[in-house]
Each structure stands twice: as structure tokens, then as C-alpha cells.
Amino acid sequence: MSAVEKAFHGLRHMIGTGRLGPGERIPPEGELCEELGVSRGSLREAVRMLAALGVIEPRHGSGTYVSQLRPEDVIGSLSLTLELLPLSGLLEVYEIRRVLEAHVAAQAAARCTPENIRTLFSLIDAMEATSDPAEASELDHRFHAEIARVGGNPTLATLLAVFRARSRKYQVFTLPEGPELRRKSDDDHRVLATAIADHDPVAAAGAAQAHVAQTERWLRAFMPPVEEVERVEAPGSAD
């Protein structure tokens, strides 16, 4: 096992076994190097790995702390990488998103309060009022995030936020067809919010699913034609 792996697994084991609990400060680099038997450089690489994964958090001058280890903490790490995926691989993500958005919409329909509903409709109003695509995209995000929040599962809300962020990169509303797409999108939002306000989980799930499917169709239709060339596996001769 390499030095970095040794440090990585050693640290992970300390956290997994409870020797280092959520929020706790881990020993300084010097001590860990001695205990794990690696140099500071290797230890620091392992620390950076765990930090990228949302497990620990170094603070300059203070120390390195274990995160709260909530599911959101580790799932949030996906946001750093999901936007690197090529569009072709994204359709599978959309299928997942469709299923989960439908679920949170149904949950929201069952749990929502009058105040939640007011918030949703005020977001829709603001969305329809603005002409700035960037602001519309931001409000769209907040609308769906609010539904996910009302759904009652922060982990699921985080996961969906990550998926949505990936889609937003494409800025579909800035296309020539943007205004028409936005009108259709606004209609979808009203249908969805109404179903939630009616406490109708089935209608809400259906509306959410249809909305995501619609977005997916737009992306496929208007985005640069996905390169259909098969992936070149090897940069060399036959690697």
C-alpha cells in the first residue's frame, strides 16, 4: 500500500470507528505523520482527498476538523465534478432526477403548509415578471429547491440541487427559442404548484415528472448535437 493510501485509510478508519467524531479537531500534522508512518507531504495529500469528499475541513492556522458527517456533506462533493460530465452521459442522470423530483413533489403535496404555498407562488410570479434569463434561472432553482425542502429529506434535496446545477449550466433560456420555452416552463410550474397546494400527491408527482422530461427534451433538441463518435479508449495505439 502506498504512503498516501496508508494515510487515507488510516484517517478514514479513525473517523469510521468513532475515534474522531463529527466536528472534532484531528491531531496536528506532525503527530499524525508519526502515528501513520508517513511524511507530511503524503499526509497532506490524504487530507486533501478527504476534504474533497466532504469528510474533513482544514482551517488555515486553526487545525483540521471532521465535518458533521451529514449525508448532505458528502453528497455535496458531487457538485464539484458532475458538471464535468459530457452531455451524452447526462441522460441517465435525468432519469434519476425525474424519479426523485416526482417523489419530492408528492411528499411536498402531503406536507406543505399555507406559507409554503405562498412562497412557491411568489417565486412563480417573480419568475414570470423578470426578463433576465440569469435571474429566471436562479428563481427556477429556488422554486424547485423549496419544493425539495418541503419534501422533508435534506439529503434528497441536496442530491437534486446537485443534479439541477448541472443542467443550469446549459442556459437553455438564452437561446432564440428561450422566451417560448420559458412560457411553457412557467405553465409547468403553475400546474405543479397548484397540485401541491391541492395536497394531491399523484398530480404533483406527475407534473414534476413531466416538467423534468420536458427540460430533458429541450436539452436534447437544442444543445450542440452530441458527438456520436464512439469514445476513443486509448490515446495511444491500442491502450
Add this chain to the structure above:
Amino acid sequence: MSAVEKAFHGLRHMIGTGRLGPGERIPPEGELCEELGVSRGSLREAVRMLAALGVIEPRHGSGTYVSQLRPEDVIGSLSLTLELLPLSGLLEVYEIRRVLEAHVAAQAAARCTPENIRTLFSLIDAMEATSDPAEASELDHRFHAEIARVGGNPTLATLLAVFRARSRKYQVFTLPEGPELRRKSDDDHRVLATAIADHDPVAAAGAAQAHVAQTERWLRAFMPPVEEVERVEAPGSAD
């Protein structure tokens, strides 16, 4: 921006803009250090971060290569950290799993071939025949993985495999009640496989959902009582 962040975002940008494509070898450390304006140590920390996230893959002596950037590649990185979550935070993950397992079961019911069905039932037979809890757990995993594979979405299959791996850590079958739980679990599997064989998506979804919910109940009932103390937010005096 710190040196490591500069290197991290620089590398991520190169991949995101297509300057470095899937499978391609990235420039050697020396060149990247000069281009990004950081030292080798900082660059290496950034490389390790991206490697932990499944985006690149260093190969000792050969070079560092961009991964294929399939959704599975980046989602698989969760398997390194999901097992660190405390049980209390896991219930939210179970809700997600329940929804997604139901979906893949329905998809599998719609798509399965006779050979798929034979595979599923042979796995069930093997599961019922063994008395080794570890082997039973392994076969259980393969059974569900096969359903997810037939479901046709590799990304979703990977995500569910990650979630399941987390549950397997608890080894519920090694408890005193293990044999009885396994009998019930085997029954669930037969119901699920039969629904899939009948090409009945609704029944398959229901069976999958019920099976996951059952597993969740077992964990809650038999696992060490979750510490209900509220999380200490601050690492200071009351840490």
C-alpha cells in the same frame, strides 16, 4: 485563492472545456506547475483531490489520465465516504433508496429477458441454499445488482450499489434473529423476482419498495440505539 485551489480549478477547467478529454493523459507535473504557477506539492494535492472524486487517475511511472467521465466514475467516489455516515443520518438515504429500487424494479420488469429471469432465480436458489451469512450477503447484493443492471441505467445501478454497500456493513444476518430475517428476506426476493418475470412493473415496484422498507425497519430495530444527543455544533468549550 490558495495555491491548491488555483491548481484544482485550473485542472478542472482544462477538463471542463475539453482541452483534456476522457482517457487522455495530462501534462507531466513539471509542465503543469509552470503553467498553473504553483509548486509540485500544491499541484499534487490538487491532483489527489480530483482523483478522489473519480475525475483523474494517476498511474505510477506512466502519467496521470483523465477518467472516462462516465456518471458511474464520479458517483463511485461516494462509496469511499458513505460508510462513514452515522446511522442516524442514514434514514434519509433509505428513503432515496426505496424510491430508486422501486423504479429500477419496474424498469427491469418491463425489459427483462428469459435469461435475466433465470439468473435472478438461480441467485435466489443459491441464497436459500447457503448457511454462510457472508455468502448470503454477497448473493443478496448480486441479486439486487442484477435487477439494477437489467433496469438499463448504469448510473442508477452504481448509485444503488453504493447505497447498498453502506447497509451491508451492518451484517444484520449475523444477529440471533438472523435466520428468521433471512427467511423473510428470501420470501421478499421471490415475490420481487416473480413480479419481474411476470412483466408486472407495478407489482415489482411495490415488492422492491416493501423489501427496502423492511430492511430499514430491521436496522432501526436491531442496531445499537441511535444516540439521540443533539450534535454539538461548536468544537470549542463544550466539545
Add this chain to the structure above:
DNA sequence: GCCCAGAAGTCATCTGATGACTTTCACGGT
């Protein structure tokens, strides 16, 4: 009691050197 300066602790970064592993390629044998 409050504020501020200094000291201590800790992470961040750079530099240089050495080792380990892979790939390439020239060489010689067949």
C-alpha cells in the same frame, strides 16, 4: 472589565533530492 500586543500552535507553500515504476528503443541473437 476591556483591549491590545506578543507568543505559541497550526496549516500552507516552496525547494531540492532520491526512489520506484513504466514505457520506449536500440542492440544483438536467431
Add this chain to the structure above:
DNA sequence: ACCGTGAAAGTCATCAGATGACTTCTGGGC
């Protein structure tokens, strides 16, 4: 001409030391 062998180059892996930056604690002065 083909093939295996071994040397050499290229690349990542690891260690050690030194310095800087930032945070936190501590004690003195007011």
C-alpha cells in the same frame, strides 16, 4: 526479418527541511 533483452528516458511517489500566513491563546496595561 523477427523477437527478446536490457539500458535509458520519462514520470509519478516519497521524504526532508525551511519559511510564511493565519488563528488562537495569554498576559500585561489601562
